[in-house]
Amino acid sequence: MPVLCMFYGIIVRMYREIGGKHNTPHIHAEYSGQEIVVALDGTILEGKFPKSQMKLLDAWMEIHKDDLAANWKLLSNGEQFFRIDPLK
Known part of the structure; x- marks a missing residue:
């Protein structure tokens, strides 16, 4: 499962699901x-x-709701995801 971001000990991932069997976009x-x-x-x-x-x-x-939605779409289409900036 691709790691989108890491900050303050929190690791955020999103599944790569080509065809998207999950209905609700999530992390x-x-x-x-x-x-x-x-x-x-x-x-x-x-x-x-x-x-x-x-x-x-x-x-x-x-802060990153648009980036998360874009990554969900990319991963659901089998495309390459991008990393998202951590909290600073």
Whole structure:
């Protein structure tokens, strides 16, 4: 699964799904052994994160919502994804 970004110990990934079997665009994130799946609209689909890391992830997703949508489309079409800048 391609890594889109890493920041403050959070690793953000997105599956490469040609043909897109998942209906809801989403990311997978990991922090210190905890995993969460979050729709690009911010809805938590699965898992949980510590509160402070969830705030960081939410902020990052809001800042990069267009980049996330573009990567979802690229990966769903079997094309090359691009890295997204971390929070600074």
